[in-house]
Amino acid sequence: MKQLATLARLKDGPVLADGLCVWAEGNKVFAFDNRCPHLGFPMHKGSLKDGIVTCHWHQWRFDACGGGCLTEGGVDLPSYPVEIRGDEVWVDLRPRGDAGAARWKLLDEGLRESNSSKIARAVVALVDSGASDVEIVKRGALFGVAFKDEWASGLTILTAHLNVLATLDLPREDRILALVHGLRAVAGDCENRPPPVPVEALPHAETLEMSRLSGWFRQFVEQRDGQAAKRCILTMIGKGASPRELADAFLGALTDHVFLEGGHILDFTEKAFELLDRIGWAHAAPVLASLVTDLAGASRSEEDSDWRIPHDLIDLMNNSEAGGGDPAPEALLSDEPARVLTGLAAARPGAEVRLAVAALTRVARFHLRNEFFDWDTVHHAFTYSEAARRFVARATPGVPRIRALLHGAMDVYLVRFLNMPAAPAPKPRAEEPAADTLTKVHEEVGAKRVEEAARSAATWFAGGQRPVELWKRLASAYLLEDHGFHTAQAFEAGLGLSMAVNDLDPQLPAVAVARYLASHSPTNRTMHQTVWATVRLARGDRLFED
16 A cells, blocks of 8 residues: 545645546545556546546546446556545555456457457557467457357468467567457457357267267268268367377368368368467367368369369369379479379379479469459469468378369469469569668568569578568568458468478568568558557557657
């Protein structure tokens, strides 16, 4: 406790001390933070009436005693216990309530309300209190799978950002932006949705073998019976299925048909497994169950004419399931589908890397004469192929693994026309200080100068610089924007491939990602504005004066 005022002094108005506002009304004395939790306006410049204190900047109102916010969507004002000792006013400088619990409660409220400001405030407070990225993401991810019946783009963004944070040592504000963007995307997916009806594992399943449950799972996905398939996967998890057994079940169902939902379903599945690798496999049931509805209902590319005419790619792949051929990376960019498959050599070591690099090349060579929305076409080929590179390593070698790679190779073939003509390889500028290159690439990405951004990436590597510093600057440019699902996928996939494959030319993924980011920038940058204000508020800046 500390004496901050006297009753006699309070008759003249509020007293400011230790960052608090001590205010009397009648025979009641209140103590609370003197900074409105909205944007930091001094509370003593507001008004106190009937036990309600009002901030006069945006009219947020609070219970003066407990600090509870009475404005819809608002955040509570920290309040402090007061003790009167004669004429002296003593205040306990520890705010009411459990500060740690309050931070998590604020995040939960922000997620439920899809409130960017609350999410940002919670993340800043949690980061400053020492909470790990994994803890924060886990809270958001488990909210997401509880309030939506299927894995959605928000969970992909959140997991992708966690991967980025685990790979790059980003500055504090970029770290906060990555978390807030991901959490807000999850909240948006769940907005105004009631929790789904629970689905349970099969009862009395002690005698059911894993192989039978896995077979049933594939059968019910084939029949588009999502609920039955979900019960099977939950039963496998309940019986202690290993991550490999679960990966085998999913990969079998994923490859019984071709390139499901434009490639998204495999990418979603890999992201769900990556999330569990980070937050713990104890959460496998809700996370993996969230994949099943979309898996069962996904569009199947063998039903599309593009995969049948003028070449029947389905028949060609069916005759190639042994995965034979001689590895020839350049053949994956061929105009002849049979040559693509033999060059892939799907059963030979390194096929998954050859596929991912070929798909990435399609992005790097995408010509700006194409329709803008065809960026998505080459993007899907790459994000599917990179997800396949990662996911096949989780599963037992066999036909499903080969099929996953064949499907990706044929999509790389199908998007070949978007490299006709191919964008020219960027030419590095003459000797240039590394700091100047980093500044330029950030500016060029944000100004939609696509080829200039690619040239800066090439210049960086021509100077023999470390890839990680360029990726950190690209991350900063990416997180500045209100980018959506596809851009999050593209950035994380390019970064992941760059860091995973030692003999890959580091310029290729950086150029591809720089071009993709620049083509999709700038945006309104609303999230950056929210986080910028929140960070400044947390450090005590006087926003109302700047």
